[in-house]
Amino acid sequence: MIKSEEVQNVCQNIIDADRVSTMLICFNGRNGENLYGEILNCYIDGPVSFSNVGELILKLDEICDWVGTPQPSADPRFLNKKMSEEYAYRTKRKNNIPVKAKVQLQDSMALSSRAITAKETLIVKIEHRQNASIQGRVIGKLTKKQYVNFRSALELMRMLNEVVIRTENME
Numbered sequence: 001m002i003k004s005e006e007v008q009n010v011c012q013n014i015i016d017a018d019r020v021s022t023m024l025i026c027f028n029g030r031n032g033e034n035l036y037g038e039i040l041n042c043y044i045d046g047p048v049s050f051s052n053v054g055e056l057i058l059k060l061d062e063i064c065d066w067v068g069t070p071q072p073s074a075d076p077r078f079l080n081k082k083m084s085e086e087y088a089y090r091t092k093r094k095n096n097i098p099v100k101a102k103v104q105l106q107d108s109m110a111l112s113s114r115a116i117t118a119k120e121t122l123i124v125k126i127e128h129r130q131n132a133s134i135q136g137r138v139i140g141k142l143t144k145k146q147y148v149n150f151r152s153a154l155e156l157m158r159m160l161n162e163v164v165i166r167t168e169n170m171e
Helices: 004-016 053-067 081-092 108-115 153-166
Strands: 022-031 034-040 048-050 120-128 135-140 148-150
Touching: 022 053, 022 108, 034 053, 034 108, 048 053, 053 120, 053 153, 120 153, 135 153, 148 153
Parallel strands: none
Antiparallel strands: 022 034, 022 120, 034 048, 120 135, 135 148
């Protein structure tokens, strides 16, 4: 587990910098082959839970929609018009307050108090949303505190799948 001072420093850095699309991913455990945990961001009201890596990726994209950055280069596609309308209805109900109205709703203590209890943490910075995917970089203890770039959501999922293999003894 990461020392609480390190977690506090990471959370403070997220707060201090203007990093709207920077997410702190807290892996809280495993359920079979699925990692579960929370996504923390100081510009949203509270943590966003995920129950597997696929859901994590989709929620990262959804959080970018909530905070308004980075903007996608294309609208999402669907298998049929009904699915498109259902998606539009579901996402319209989401809290879509402009970022400036939500600046620093969570302070670093609120973020770090949740992150300290996590088994592993990673910081994901989403730089772009192009070609119906996300691009960015990750950093954390797992990356030996070096930035590792990812070119697509699929590549990030593959990287995070290695966390599943690494954490076989988490539970």
